[in-house]
Amino acid sequence: MSEKIYGIDMGTNSIKIYQKAAGVILHQKNMIAMVKKKEPLALGDEAYSMYEKAPKNIEVKQPIVNGVIADFTAMQTMIQLYFKGMHGKKFAEGLAAGGNAEFYIAVPSDITEVEKRAFFDLIASSSLKTKKIRIVEKPIADALGAGLDVMDATGRLIVNIGADTTEISLISLGGIVQSRLLKIGGTKFDEAIQQTVKKKHNLVIGMKSAERLKMQLASGIKEEEEITYDVMGRNLITGLPNRVTVTNHLIFEAMSESLSSIIDAIKFILEKTPPELSMDIMHDGICMTGASTHIKNLDLLIQQETGLSIMKMEEPELTVVKGLGMIMENPDYERLAHNLQDSDFH
Numbered sequence: 014m015s016e017k018i019y020g021i022d023m024g025t026n027s028i029k030i031y032q033k034a035a036g037v038i039l040h041q042k043n044m045i046a047m048v049k050k051k052e053p054l055a056l057g058d059e060a061y062s063m064y065e066k067a068p069k070n071i072e073v074k075q076p077i078v079n080g081v082i083a084d085f086t087a088m089q090t091m092i093q094l095y096f097k098g099m100h101g102k103k104f105a106e107g108l109a110a111g112g113n114a115e116f117y118i119a120v121p122s123d124i125t126e127v128e129k130r131a132f133f134d135l136i137a138s139s140s141l142k143t144k145k146i147r148i149v150e151k152p153i154a155d156a157l158g159a160g161l162d163v164m165d166a167t168g169r170l171i172v173n174i175g176a177d178t179t180e181i182s183l184i185s186l187g188g189i190v191q192s193r194l195l196k197i198g199g200t201k202f203d204e205a206i207q208q209t210v211k212k213k214h215n216l217v218i219g220m221k222s223a224e225r226l227k228m229q230l231a232s233g234i235k236e237e238e239e240i241t242y243d244v245m246g247r248n249l250i251t252g253l254p255n256r257v258t259v260t261n262h263l264i265f266e267a268m269s270e271s272l273s274s275i276i277d278a279i280k281f282i283l284e285k286t287p288p289e290l291s292m293d294i295m296h297d298g299i300c301m302t303g304a305s306t307h308i309k310n311l312d313l314l315i316q317q318e319t320g321l322s323i324m325k326m327e328e329p330e331l332t333v334v335k336g337l338g339m340i341m342e343n344p345d346y347e348r349l350a351h352n353l354q355d356s357d358f359h
């Protein structure tokens with residue numbers, strides 16, 4: 014029987030929940046649709062399907078922005094609804110926590126103490142009956158979930174490219190040696206695509222269309238062959254619906270500034286890496302996680318720019334939550350989970 018021990022990765026784009034002995038039980042868009050600002054109407058993927066389509070009285074909210082809690086009440090409401098299974102059959106049965114549950118929460122490393130505390134308070138002040146709440150630094154969970162041995166005295170460089178953020182972390186002996194959270198990720202790419210399509214084609218497109226273009230055409234390096242994809246939007250001049258054909262070269266141009274910023278930040282961390290750990294990274298390379306690493310040739314770009322080998326994941330969006338799972342399943346990793354009061358967490 015599954016135990017009431019859960020790991021939660023509250024990402025900007027999606028929420029992932031792991032239950033001890035059951036595995037990943039939830040992976041949904043991290044969104045909530047509210048009617049008249051207070052009545053929850055839909056959660057997760059269902060709320061996302063209403064995004065950019067809802068009338069004025071329905072607000073589709075994204076409670077996490079730039080990796081931190083931007084709307085505490087909305088996030089807490091979502092968690093409570095998921096765990097209480099209030100939405101009946103739509104949610105996995107295992108989520109009905111009942112009471113006395115234990116939680117392991119992944120929290121970005123390079124954020125303020127107040128922002129970290131909010132993740133703890135979210136569960137502690139919720140209506141869920143909790144026995145224990147542990148905080149885990151996201152890069153540590155990420156590295157574990159990616160299959161890296163984080164406990165030994167070997168330097169590991171992990172780059173997580175998500176939706177709003179890119180977190181670059183240097184890990185050794187179960188701790189963070191350095192970490193940098195950039196406010197750049199898949200959403201920035203989508204916004205840049207939106208702007209570039211508007212400028213080049215006089216076409217206003219939604220964020221979902223921009224994301225589709227990215228998924229179809231984005232590449233970390235400029236490809237010789239031209240690939241195209243059609244997108245629908247509103248013509249800026251006529252105001253009428255219109256369809257245009259967008260090329261992979263335009264998408265590359267749109268994303269190049271954000272990609273350069275990510276490369277610069279990786280190089281910055283590498284320059285600040287102590288020499289002994291640099292040797293380890295020379296040997297093992299960089300581990301890439303986060304769903305934005307699905308972008309074609311992004312590994313090649315980082316490899317070319319840093320001269321290091323790249324390790325890619327098959328399910329890069331799930332490494333953090335799987336790492337939380339490993340911590341709760343294996344007592345050897347217990348010291349990687351902290352009380353909020355632990356001095357080694359600050």
Ligand SMILES: Nc1ncnc2c1ncn2[C@@H]1O[C@H](COP(=O)(O)OP(=O)(O)OP(=O)(O)O)[C@@H](O)[C@H]1O
Binds near residue numbers: 027
């Ligand atoms: N196949 C794909 N190609 C390109 N981008 C993708 C693909 N699949 C997902 N993405 C992008 O990955 C991003 C979501 O990544 P992920 O789920 O790792 O983020 P998150 O953990 O919710 O966010 P964050 O780490 O910023 O808090 C979105 O911007 C999405 O568009």
